[in-house]
Amino acid sequence: MTTDKTLLQFAGLVRFRSAVPSDERAPGALKVGVDLGTANLVLAVVDADNRPVAGITHRSSVVRDGIVVDYMGAVQAVRAMKAELEQRVGVPLQRAAAAIPPGIHPGSAKAIGNVVEAADFELVEVVDEPTAAARFLDIRDGAVVDVGGGTTGISVLRDGDVVASFDEATGGTHMTLVLAGARRIPFAEAEAEKLDPDNERDVFAIVRPVVDKMASIVSGVLDSHPEVAVIHVVGGACSFSDFTTVFANQIGRRVLKPAEPLLVTPLGIAMYPNEAGA
Structure with a gap:
């Protein structure tokens, strides 16, 4: 399977x-x-x-x-x-x-x-977390980026071993804060709006700066790992349809997202x- x-x-x-x-x-x-x-x-x-x-x-x-x-x-x-x-x-x-x-x-x-x-x-x-994701995805070489609610974690794997890891406090919560500020609405209301698939296009346009920051963080970590050709993104905060496109365009490497990344x-x-x- x-x-x-x-x-x-x-x-x-x-x-x-x-x-x-x-x-x-x-x-x-x-x-x-x-x-x-x-x-x-x-x-x-x-x-x-x-x-x-x-x-x-x-x-x-x-x-x-x-x-x-x-x-x-x-x-x-x-x-x-x-x-x-x-x-x-x-x-x-x-x-x-x-x-x-x-x-x-x-x-x-x-x-x-x-x-x-x-x-x-x-x-x-x-x-x-990224190592756990790599275990499920059966990844031995490349990078796994786990974009959670509070952090973006990165692990670089070579022959199945983690050779580098990094974590930055930027995630889905930061998206919600940006959305709440832009809409001038309470955090809980912004979170509900973010999670509503019918709002995805408009929400992503507002929270894209957070995604750009995530991509910049990942790009900086991978600067010292030119051998990494493929990045696998997981976690609930990467569920937006255009998330992988933004990442790939900014980082310049192939980005893959599995079904049900959460x-x-x-x-x-x-x-x-x-x-x-x-």
Whole structure:
């Protein structure tokens, strides 16, 4: 199954609040990826062969730029999402991995892990977000740019290893702030307008300076990596139709965006090796 088909299948499981049926689910056999984003919390469940089983998303502001700003709110949200997923799949979900933006302070990374453990998971791995995305996309060479709600994370890969990583505090939240200022409307109203597909063309024209800044950041990081020919962009903030065109024109390299870019990283988080944490 291609990555786009897998993403679309997973998106359907999330959207219709369903699970892939199976008679072979022992407790602990399913793997969970916990993506604590600035704008969205996402839990992805895969089987031992990394096939999507179920998933759930929740709009939230308990994490900001990789920093847990509402610890109890984050724990309660993840617990509730875990409980709903367990009801769907019919077995306890015991093991989970989490992700952090590249270059995050060790204390903040520890807090992310603590949230997962406090939500009654056994934490098996903490991985940086672009690396998780690269794992799902099966990328061994190139660059992965994870454009989240609060940050833009970049990882450069060579032969499957991360040789450079960088994170900048520019993301979807900054788009919303620009839109709110231009429209002279409250942040929540601007966020709703940004997420409405019917407004995409007008919204993108206003927030394009933020996208230009993201592209400039990525271009600066990649100046020292001329071998990178292809950039893969993921994350909810890159969902605009013209996002890849702006990036490609400014950076001068090929830019690819998978279907359902918001769901790439959580699936990659869940695809930790079966022996992880053993």
